[in-house]
Amino acid sequence: MSSTPVDIKDVRAASKRIHSWVHRTPVLTCQSLNNLAGRQLYFKAENLQKTGSFKVRGACNAVFLEKESNPDSSGVVTDSSGNHAQAVAYAAKCVGLDCTVVLPRGAPKVKCDAIRGYDAEIVFCEPTPISRKETCIRVSEETGKTIIQSSDNYSVIAGQGTIALELLEEVPDLDAIIVPTSGGGMLAGIGVTVHSIHPKCQVYAVEPVGKDLQRCLEAKQRLWPNPPLYLNTVADALRLQAIGYLSFPIICEYASHRVFTVTDDQMIEGMKLSFERMKQVVEAASGAGVYAAVNLMNQVQPTAHKVGVVLCGGNVDLDNLPWLTPTITY
Numbered sequence: 086m087s088s089t090p091v092d093i094k095d096v097r098a099a100s101k102r103i104h105s106w107v108h109r110t111p112v113l114t115c116q117s118l119n120n121l122a123g124r125q126l127y128f129k130a131e132n133l134q135k136t137g138s139f140k141v142r143g144a145c146n147a148v149f150l151e152k153e154s155n156p157d158s159s160g161v162v163t164d165s166s167g168n169h170a171q172a173v174a175y176a177a178k179c180v181g182l183d184c185t186v187v188l189p190r191g192a193p194k195v196k197c198d199a200i201r202g203y204d205a206e207i208v209f210c211e212p213t214p215i216s217r218k219e220t221c222i223r224v225s226e227e228t229g230k231t232i233i234q235s236s237d238n239y240s241v242i243a244g245q246g247t248i249a250l251e252l253l254e255e256v257p258d259l260d261a262i263i264v265p266t267s268g269g270g271m272l273a274g275i276g277v278t279v280h281s282i283h284p285k286c287q288v289y290a291v292e293p294v295g296k297d298l299q300r301c302l303e304a305k306q307r308l309w310p311n312p313p314l315y316l317n318t319v320a321d322a323l324r325l326q327a328i329g330y331l332s333f334p335i336i337c338e339y340a341s342h343r344v345f346t347v348t349d350d351q352m353i354e355g356m357k358l359s360f361e362r363m364k365q366v367v368e369a370a371s372g373a374g375v376y377a378a379v380n381l382m383n384q385v386q387p388t389a390h391k392v393g394v395v396l397c398g399g400n401v402d403l404d405n406l407p408w409l410t411p412t413i414t415y
């Protein structure tokens with residue numbers, strides 16, 4: 086019996102629903118990174134995913150369900166720091182729904198261009214979680230469009246779980262999976278899936294400094310301030326400080342309560358390792374996972390032999406690579 090509202094059946098149903106519209110991304114290995122890490126690393130290359138991030142999995146599942154359940158739908162609206170927005174815009178275009186995305190001012194140009202490329206309309210808001218939510222609700226009320234939350238949505242969580250379904254099909258005996266975490270939808274989906282298929286495998290979040298997830302998991306309480314904050318981090322995809330209300334209980338149950346915390350410099354080092362050693366263009370969120378797998382695993386699970394890492398996205402602005410220009414502060 087499942088004790089959470091998303092279970093493996095939902096993840097498998099999501100996999101069926103979305104499989105023609107998303108890539109089954111490769112699992113990459115790299116001998117020089119294995120040597121550095123002292124263990125075998127398996128990189129799920131969601132940077133090569135449609136729209137450039139794993140977000141398309143959850144977005145397609147949620148948007149396709151909206152279309153199935155409401156054929157006369159006025160469309161969908163979402164608020165996002167970029168990757169989820171791009172993913173919802175893509176998903177809406179796949180099934181012919183109108184789409185509006187609310188983006189914080191300052192979102193990378195590469196992401197804005199991509200969203201417009203899928204024919205979605207962009208409405209800008211102030212770069213605060215409150216402005217983002219309020220603007221999204223206003224658009225929904227004015228247009229009748231259904232809100233598709235970026236991680237606090239059970240259909241999105243089930244869609245993200247398909248990453249682990251595929252990864253475990255290829256490497257069934259993983260000891261751990263490292264998941265870059267913001268709102269927690271990916272961590273929750275992967276947690277549910279791994280718990281059902283291979284419960285011995287530990288699922289770890291990697292977070293930017295200031296998120297303090299481990300303290301919340303240990304207390305089993307969302308200790309973050311309300312209204313929620315954005316973190317000042319080089320990883321624009323990991324700026325939400327708080328895990329969502331729906332994801333948090335799932336994560337408490339299925340993810341390790343030990344969390345990897347990384348600085349901006351460490352994320353950048355992880356990005357560089359990916360560029361140089363694997364020849365993979367990844368964004369800073371992915372760099373967080375690479376850094377943790379290579380450098381921090383010893384502190385947490387030294388005996389882990391096979392470790393999965395989600396290269397969660399590859400949407401970098403090539404004119405704004407973090408080691409070439411000063412880091413943007415918000």
Ligand SMILES: Cc1ncc(COP(=O)(O)O)c(C=O)c1O
Nearest residue numbers: 168267268269270271322397398
């Ligand atoms: C590239 C990338 N990695 C990781 C995350 C974090 O995902 P979640 O919000 O499901 O924790 C995001 C979220 O936007 C993302 O775009």
